[in-house]
Amino acid sequence: MDSGSRLRALIRDDDILVCPGAHDPMTAMAIERAGFDAVYMTGYGTSLSRAGVPDAGLITMPEMVANANAVQEAVDVPVLGDADNGYGNATNVVRTVREYIKTGVGGIHIEDQSFPKRCGHVGGRRVISRDEAVGKFRAAADVRDDRDEDFYIVARTDARGAVGGSLEEAVERANAYCDAGADAAFVEGLADEEEVARASEAVDAPLLYNLAGISPRLDPEELEVLGYDLVIYPGLAMQATVTAVYNYASKLDTAGTEAFVEIEEAFEGLPFGFHEFSGFPEIVEQEERYMPAGETEKYDGTLGADVREK
Structure with missing residues (x-):
């Protein structure tokens, strides 16, 4: 439908x-x-x-x-x-x-x-x-x-x-x-x-x-x-976004990195990870399906988040 x-x-x-x-x-x-x-x-x-x-x-x-x-x-x-x-x-x-x-x-x-x-x-x-x-x-x-x-x-x-x-x-x-x-x-x-x-x-x-x-x-x-x-x-997302950004930006001005860590920890409390939410696993799946064999080997031994994980 x-x-x-x-x-x-x-x-x-x-x-x-x-x-x-x-x-x-x-x-x-x-x-x-x-x-x-x-x-x-x-x-x-x-x-x-x-x-x-x-x-x-x-x-x-x-x-x-x-x-x-x-x-x-x-x-x-x-x-x-x-x-x-x-x-x-x-x-x-x-x-x-x-x-x-x-x-x-x-x-x-x-x-x-x-x-x-x-x-x-x-x-x-x-x-x-x-x-x-x-x-x-x-x-x-x-x-x-x-x-x-x-x-x-x-x-x-x-x-x-x-x-x-x-x-x-x-x-x-x-x-x-x-x-x-x-x-x-x-x-x-x-x-x-x-x-x-x-x-x-x-x-x-x-x-x-x-x-x-x-x-x-x-x-x-x-x-x-x-x-x-x-x-x-x-107004739900609009007002929630402005409220959260203003509050955390104000904290950043006074508390420094501690304020950023606080919002990172708040996001970690959600039932999904940031890169999963953005759609990175689907990108990896498309690479595996459509690109030459061995393309996803680039993820082995590199630094950074493992975006292959759902």
Whole structure:
């Protein structure tokens, strides 16, 4: 099964699908190692890690597509990617969906924000008209149907958090977008638990919950009871990485090598070695399979980690 088929099957399953957020192949690999069935490629994390800029419409579609391709290539589990607002109008959405399909990811979400868009949990968001947004989701669905029927399209609306936005408007938009062909709905920026429940009751489609920013901190089990089908944690790898690097870099400044030894020992506590995690054993296996006999003798009697070990 390809990523789209597997992602669809996981979302149809009775249990809620939990998708921790990754911003690059390395963090996606760590999430897969932790035992999760799917990975979410965060747009904020991609923008910050690849360009050092916030999620404010500053990163381009080719940069996002390249990262989606790299993330999906690094893991076996399906990836759900952030496609921002489709990077333009309905004609731009046509190319955006085509390009994401080529990456091999299982699906994407597209939002109804105007350009330049911004993170769904900061102020200043604006949305395009409902009619224009419906046209964009019709375009996305047509590309899916033409190129890959299993590719999963999630319709995100930021109407709740936009100026003068209401939950009722957001729900109406979510239903309209799914009527236009989107596979699932994503009502961004719900303010409290009552709104989380009301959105689930009113939207007639599979539902994604974004646990970030102002979102109520509900456990997956609670969201499942409320009727949600998948939950993403976009900031997980991004914030964990910044926190760990900052803390250990600060220690390095005061404690010197002792701080580096501390993080080495922490890594040794993981159920895999660093070179195994990076994929070195697979390189050795390829050398043994495809290169002239005796190629791997270079590992005998040399200094350094034995990367032949699983």
